[in-house]
Amino acid sequence: xxxxxxxxxxxxxxxxxxxxxxxxxxxxxxxxxxxxxxxxxxxxxxxxxxxxxxxxxxxxxxxxxxxxxxxxxxxx
Numbered sequence: 432x433x434x435x436x437x438x439x440x441x442x443x444x445x446x447x448x449x450x451x452x453x454x455x456x457x458x459x460x461x462x463x464x465x466x467x468x469x470x471x472x473x474x475x476x477x478x479x480x481x482x483x484x485x486x487x488x489x490x491x492x493x494x495x496x497x498x499x500x501x502x503x504x505x506x507x
Contacts, residue, residue: 435461438496439470439490448472448481450506456483456490475501 437458444451450472459478459482460469466487472480 432465433468433487433492434463434492435459438493439468440493441485442488442491443474445481445483447484450481451502453500455493457497458490474504482502 435458438455439458441450441452441454441456454472456470456472458468459471462468468485468487468490469482470485470490474480474489
């Protein structure tokens with residue numbers, strides 16, 4: 432179960448925010464219904480890129496044996 436402060440991966444890209452499927456974010460709020468989350472995405476230097484309201488199908492828990500990957504984003 433995804434809880435607050437869990438790291439999650441996007442299951443789809445959100446190009447209007449410069450996010451791609453697989454990008455990692457942190458759940459900053461889990462709605463009591465369990466059907467949605469507020470997820471923060473930050474750059475490598477800690478700048479918030481986006482805080483988005485996402486549904487359970489938009490994110491997934493990170494699994495064992497996964498490795499994080501860095502990629503450049505367009506500076507806005």
